[in-house]
Amino acid sequence: MKHILSALVMNQPGVLSHISGMLGSRAFNIESLAVGATDNPEFSRMTFVVNGDARVLDQVRKQLEKIVTVVRVLDFQGKDFVERDLMLIKISTEGGKRSEIHGLVDIFRGSIVDVSPDHVMVEIAGKENKIDAFVDIIRPFGILEMVRTGRIAMLRDHVLMADLSSPQESIEEAHTKKTVRKKTTA
């Protein structure tokens, strides 16, 4: 079973290495791990997709929390959250299939971010199954190259804050971000 864990960590050298080392040495099965900056330069945010039963998940969470540079860990299990993967994919346009590909990209609400004589690069964001579906449908055209980010996720109604004393579990201010659809273009 897949679970999503989200962690605020101190933005210091070695934190990622520490965490991945701990996960590896305790033989936890991590499907994806995404790291990035937050609005506060002191902290980074990590999103983990963990494979395993409730007991494994419980241990992963507790072992993460034990690392001194890990500030907060939240388990998204049973909570209302938005999750996204982002993919860049280079698709062959040989045989005059460019407009057909364009049509599919529109259906999946992706966008073409680069065009070459014999291929296009497409950016597509969404839930994992949507991206998987796009990959399946586009495969016959010829995938030249693809790259995916790990999962990122955010709770709809709560804010994950560094300060334990703040009632972060009940803060309702973040509810406005109902849709996080990006409209990036090249």
Place this chain on the structure above:
Amino acid sequence: MATASNKKTKQETINGAEILTEALVQQGVDLVFAYPGGASMPLHQALRKYRDQIRTILPRHEQGGGFAAQGIARATGEVGVCFATSGPGATNLVTALADAKLDSIPIVAITGQVPQHVIGTDAFQETPMVEISRSITKHHYMITDINDVARIVKEAFFVAKTGRPGPVLIDFPKDVQIAQLDKKPDYDPDMNLPGYHPEQRQVAREQIAQIVAAVKRSKRPVLYVGGGCVLSDSSEELLKFAELTKIPVTTTAMGIGAFPGTHPQSLDMLGMHGTVYANNAINEADLLIALGVRFDDRVTGKLDEFAKHGKIIHVDIDHSEIHKNKEAHLPVVADVKHVLESINEMITPDDVPDIKDWLKQISEWKKKHPLSYKDTGDEIIQQYAIDELYRQTVKQDPYVAVGVGQHQMWSAQFFKFQKPRHWFSSSGLGTMGFGLPTAMGVQAALPDALVIDIEGDGSFQMNIQELATLFCENLPVKVLLLNNQHLGMVVQWEDRFMSGKRAHTYLGPVDHPEALGDGDGSMPAESYPDFTKIAQGYGLEAAQVRKKSEYPKAIKKMLASKKPYVLDVICSYQEHVLPMIPSGGTYRDIITE
């Protein structure tokens, strides 16, 4: 980084190494073990300068220094401190750090590091110490700015000793050691630990009530007590609770001393080499009260079968221990001491369960399967040797460190400890060579105490160089060397599970028939090496004894000495540590002869 400004008239400056040393003084440190090298010389210059406040002892190997720091911490509960230089000096500390992590011992290790501008260039004596120590420390630092020195020392001590204690590493590049600060450092700065919250969680009254109710309902309760009781200094509360309820108490290797070893309710140690009565009691218990323990495989054997008839109350300060190996029915994340205090406050005589039948059953087991050893005429066996040492020293309240192997388990079985922090054993990592340097640290911290190191000849040789430290620093540790010329515990496993085929377990010259197990089994006429000569070479007093009739006198003579002393006791190697539950087995698989 500050540079000295000579604009103004002579300004007082202080370098990074001195700030660190002053910060140690501020933390109450008055004793460290430190081995110098190129990248830590400024630290040693600072330690020299502070020699009136801090006694710096030079061990003969960094690993010895690391274990000596553990000795300080294990005996006093304060943070033990050791220093090493970069590269090989630092990597020599690795085993002591890993050992401290597994046994939850608060030490701070400070390692020199090459200057920052050459870090990452494979410089001379450069190792990435922070990388190496990540998974074997509780936390780790590299100091990159002289302004951070005091804060990092403060944080390191705080992290090491609070919550579940553990080792902390501070890697200190040489350029920061010699950097100058031209203002007075703040030795009590704010800490920056947003992800570390060791503050005591309040134990819910409801949980205490549940524990009391479970105790009241129980018919066959057992207390299973570990290192957490020692670390939290909760022996008094434990004794009060146990005596009120009459619940029998068994301890892990780390828990020895948390409950008086000669108390009628004591079941002694449980687990692989635990007593029959302790293991039987665990199996038949309807309520297991697990305090500051981690359900280690050497305790539980086959997990599914361990305490399977009973409810489990598991109290631990580290929430990752709860349900890690064994599901608890009533988990409590808290300091054992607070929980016991709360229970003792709440419990009334009405809540005391009627367990007469249970205690009768246990005393039958005790009578039927006591810890014992056979009479071997004039030959000395280890169990007897330890038993006699115990009899002769019990009144002096001795501190006892051990190596790892048979002699360790026999000491755990036959030496009875009345108080916590008197028994020192590498219990989680099982590090041979632990005994001598740990005893050295204990003796340095407690100069007037009787400190004994019980060794095997295998373990002893893993840190034998520290005999020099004992002599040069006037640390009168008494070494009882149980010399059977073999790696006894491995020999025992060879005998039990590998048809007695010796494979590199004989410690004498390889052309001896014993090397392949083809000897006649008699004790060697001449043992190898000549430990008395070695000890004397280091300046110690030493003697060898082979006959039981001469042994008590030999002990008496050792104890009368004011100097460090090695008593080389020639023992047979055929003795097995019993009882024994084979690895992964259950109480039913227990071997008693």
